[in-house]
Amino acid sequence: MKKLAVLGGGESGVGAAVLAIKQGYEVFLSDQGKLQEKYKNVLLNNKIKWEEGKHSEELILAAQILVKSPGIPDHAPLVVKAKSEGIQVISEIEFASWFTSAKLIGITGSNGKTTVTNMIFHILKNAGLDVSVGGNIGQSFALQVAVNPSKNYVLELSSFQLDGIAKFKPHIAIITSITPDHLDRYEMDFDKYIASKMRIAMNQDENDYLIYNADEESVLKALEKHPVKSQLIPMSIKKIEGENGLYLEDEKMIIKIKNNILDMNVSDLNVKGNHNAKNAMASNAVARLLKIRKETIRESMETFQGVEHRLEKVVKLNSISYINDSKATNINATYYALDSVKQSTIWIVGGVDKGNNYAELMELVNEKVKAIICLGVDNQKIIQAFNNVIDDIYETTSMEEAVVMASKLAEVNETVLLSPACASFDLFENYEDRGRQFKEAIMKL
Structure with missing residues (x-):
C-alpha cells in the first residue's frame, strides 16, 4: 500500500487526507500547531492517523508522497529533507x-x-x-x-x-x-x-x-x-x-x-x-x-453581488460611508480601492508587510486621503512613506479603536476605508476576521 503524508491540518490538508484514504493510501497527517475540532472530527470519522503540536520525521519521511499545505514554504527544513530523499512533494490541488x-x-x-x-x-x-x-x-x-x-x-x-x-x-x-x-x-x-x-x-x-x-x-x-x-x-x-x-x-x-x-x-x-x-x-x-x-x-x-471584504459597502452612518476592503492584502488591491472612492477618505491601513512599495500609492493618497489610521504591530514603514504628505497619521492596536477614531475624524460626505495593503496575521486570524471585526465595530458606534 502506498504511503502518503500530509503536512498541515487545515482545510486543504484534511481534504487531501480524506481523498487519499478513499483512494487506498496509508495516510498520516501532521500539524505543528493545534488542529481545529471540526478537522479532528473529520480525521477521526475517516480513521486517519494524525498528530498535532509536532512533526514526527520518521513517520513523515516514510511516505512516497507528501502533500504540503500552501502556508508551508518550500524551504521549510522538513520539506527540503523530504525532497532530498526522493519523496514527491505536491499541493492538495495537484x-x-x-x-x-x-x-x-x-x-x-x-x-x-x-x-x-x-x-x-x-x-x-x-x-x-x-x-x-x-x-x-x-x-x-x-x-x-x-x-x-x-x-x-x-x-x-x-x-x-x-x-x-x-x-x-x-x-x-x-x-x-x-x-x-x-x-x-x-x-x-x-x-x-x-x-x-x-x-x-x-x-x-x-x-x-x-x-x-x-x-x-x-x-x-x-x-x-x-x-x-x-x-x-x-x-x-x-x-x-x-x-x-x-x-x-x-x-x-x-x-x-x-x-x-x-x-x-x-x-x-x-x-x-x-x-x-x-x-x-x-x-x-x-x-x-x-x-x-x-x-x-x-x-x-x-x-452578481460582489465578494464580502472586497470594496464592500457596509453602511452609511451620519452621512459617512464605511467601506470594508479587508481583502486588500497588497498595494495593487489598495490602489483599486483608493481609486474607486470619490470622496475625501479616512484610510485604515497596516498589518504584516509583504514587501510593499508605498510610493505607488502616493498620488492617490495625496489626492484623496485626509487622515491615515495605522492598524498593525509595526507601522514605521507606512508612517515614513506618508508623513510628508499627510499631517494626520495615527497608530492603533485594535479594530474598535481604529473605527472609533475614524468616525471622529470623518465629516459629512466623507468615507472611512479599511484597505490594509498588508496581511492580517499580526492582530487577526485572517482577512475575514479583520473585515468582520471592522463591521462589528461600526455597528457599535
Whole structure:
C-alpha cells in the first residue's frame, strides 16, 4: 500500500487526507500547531492517523508522497529533507486533480481572482451546470472530489498552491493580474513570483485557453519568458484586434471569441469600476467558451453581488460611508480601492508587510486621503512613506479603536476605508476576521 503524508491540518490538508484514504493510501497527517475540532472530527470519522503540536520525521519521511499545505514554504527544513530523499512533494490541488476527469477552470492573479472565481461560479450555476467552487476559497478541492464530485470545478489558485503542481491542467486558465505580492515568500524577487503564477498554464495544450490581462507589462513579459501552448485570449480596457479579445469600447464590454461577439453595457453590471468590468469580461469569456447562452450571462451579471471584504459597502452612518476592503492584502488591491472612492477618505491601513512599495500609492493618497489610521504591530514603514504628505497619521492596536477614531475624524460626505495593503496575521486570524471585526465595530458606534 502506498504511503502518503500530509503536512498541515487545515482545510486543504484534511481534504487531501480524506481523498487519499478513499483512494487506498496509508495516510498520516501532521500539524505543528493545534488542529481545529471540526478537522479532528473529520480525521477521526475517516480513521486517519494524525498528530498535532509536532512533526514526527520518521513517520513523515516514510511516505512516497507528501502533500504540503500552501502556508508551508518550500524551504521549510522538513520539506527540503523530504525532497532530498526522493519523496514527491505536491499541493492538495495537484493531488485532487489526479482523481477527477471534470472540466477545470483555474483563476490566479495578485488581485481579482476571488471576484472572478465567484462570478464564473454564479454564471455556471445559473446556467444549470453541475459545478463546484474551491481551491483557495470554500471547501477544499480534494474533499469535494472525495465526497461530492462535480463535472465542473472553478478553482481560485494562489501562487503557493501552483508551486506544488506537477501535472495539474485547467481547460481554461485566467491570469487577472501580476503585481508585487508575497515577495517575502519569494526572496523579494518579483520574477520568482511571476514564474509561480505562470505555472497555471504550464501543462496546457492547444485545446486549452489562457485568458490574461494584456494591460500589465509584467504579464506580457511573463508570456514571452514562459511561452504557453494554449489558445490566448487577451483582456484590456483598450480595443484588441484579432479573432480573440476582451475589451472596453464606448461603455460596452466586448467579448470576442473566434470573431463571435457578445457585448454588454458596463452600466448593467451590479459591481462598479474598470477592474470589475475586466473581471466580468474574463468571467463572460469562460461562459462563452462553455457555450452558455448570452441571456443567461446577462442575467447573471445583473444579479452578481460582489465578494464580502472586497470594496464592500457596509453602511452609511451620519452621512459617512464605511467601506470594508479587508481583502486588500497588497498595494495593487489598495490602489483599486483608493481609486474607486470619490470622496475625501479616512484610510485604515497596516498589518504584516509583504514587501510593499508605498510610493505607488502616493498620488492617490495625496489626492484623496485626509487622515491615515495605522492598524498593525509595526507601522514605521507606512508612517515614513506618508508623513510628508499627510499631517494626520495615527497608530492603533485594535479594530474598535481604529473605527472609533475614524468616525471622529470623518465629516459629512466623507468615507472611512479599511484597505490594509498588508496581511492580517499580526492582530487577526485572517482577512475575514479583520473585515468582520471592522463591521462589528461600526455597528457599535
